[in-house]
Amino acid sequence: MIVSPIRQAPLGEQLLVQLRALIVRAELTAGTHLVEGWIAERFGVSRGPVRDALRQLELEGLVETRRRGVYVRGLSxxxxxxxxxxxxxxxxxxxxxxxxxxxxxxxxxxxxxxxxxxxxxxxxxxxxxxxxxxxxxxxxxxxxxxxxxxxxxxxxxxxxxxxxxxxxxxxxxxxxxxxxxxxxxxxxxxxxxxxxxxxxxxxxxxxxxxxxxxxxxxxxxxxxx
The missing domain is CATH 1.20.120.530 (GntR ligand-binding domain-like)
Known part of the structure; x- marks a missing residue:
């Protein structure tokens, strides 16, 4: 999986675009546990934009919240x-x-x-x-x-x-x-x-x-x- 640090504002929107694309392309597959800290470190952002992006992805049906966190649903x-x-x-x-x-x-x-x-x-x-x-x-x-x-x-x-x-x-x-x-x-x-x-x-x-x-x-x- 190829990712790049995000340096342009607004960070949440930029992160959302990248995560959405990775899920749609199945570079993040169904069942992947999306850990806030891992995402923040990998993309070079704070946890605030991560939470915003995950919230929008859940509205779009691409991820889901379970007891232990947020997981990729993908596109069936x-x-x-x-x-x-x-x-x-x-x-x-x-x-x-x-x-x-x-x-x-x-x-x-x-x-x-x-x-x-x-x-x-x-x-x-x-x-x-x-x-x-x-x-x-x-x-x-x-x-x-x-x-x-x-x-x-x-x-x-x-x-x-x-x-x-x-x-x-x-x-x-x-x-x-x-x-x-x-x-x-x-x-x-x-x-x-x-x-x-x-x-x-x-x-x-x-x-x-x-x-x-x-x-x-x-x-x-x-x-x-």
Whole structure:
């Protein structure tokens, strides 16, 4: 497992990003005992940021508190199915509400994200591609203008970002995925609700399948206790 000291503020947020990624990539496997002192020493932070990070990871369902401390739960296939079912429900509503803005609405957020995706795909930059991918999907929430719906998506976005980092890193050619996003944007902007929702469902099913495939090749590591 490769880790690096954290020196940028806010420390809790930086630590959270690293721990979340390690769990999603299964470099911290299910059953690993997350000892506050070990984490603080390994990442070069105090115990306060550690507690904050573990609290958020528990809200995300990646860790759980037991009698003797906090342990990694990881991501099972059931977790993936639940997460994508939730995402599908949220994003379907976001797409419906964004389409209700047609023929108006500011759709530039989608096109800007697509431009970034194409550029990242051409450069082979999976991290930049993942960031643009999430911005693309978040664009539906922004266009629809439902603040509470957008806030609900925001509570899950960072977990999906970590998951996308895993799947995109395994894809040698990201251009087909960029093309899929462009096709989805085109169908949505065409204004027909049912075809748009069907295209979204197919798109998310593909994302789930790629995530499942990536997780089957995750390395196992010994628990750190």
């Amino acid at each position: 296939d059931t977790d993936l199915a639940e997460l994508y079912a939730l995402r599908g429900a949220l994003e379907s509503l976001a797409v419906r509400e964004s389409m209700a803005r047609l023929p108006g609405g500011d759709w530039s957020v989608l096109h800007t994200a697509l431009d970034r995706m194409w550029a990242a795909a051409d450069a082979g930059d999976s991290a930049a591609f993942a960031a643009a991918d999430l911005d693309f999907h978040s664009g539906f929430y922004a266009i629809g203008g439902n603040r509470r719906l957008a806030a609900t998506w925001a509570t899950h976005r960072e977990l999906f970002a970590a998951m996308l980092d895993v799947t995109n890193a395994t894809d040698r050619d990201l251009r087909p995925i960029a093309h899929d996003h462009a096709a989805l944007a085109e169908v949505v902007q065409a204004g027909e609700v049912e075809p748009a929702l069907a295209a979204l469902a197919e798109h998310l099913d593909g994302s789930l399948a790629r995530m499942r495939s990536a997780l089957t090749s995750r390395p196992d590591v010994a628990p750190a206790s």
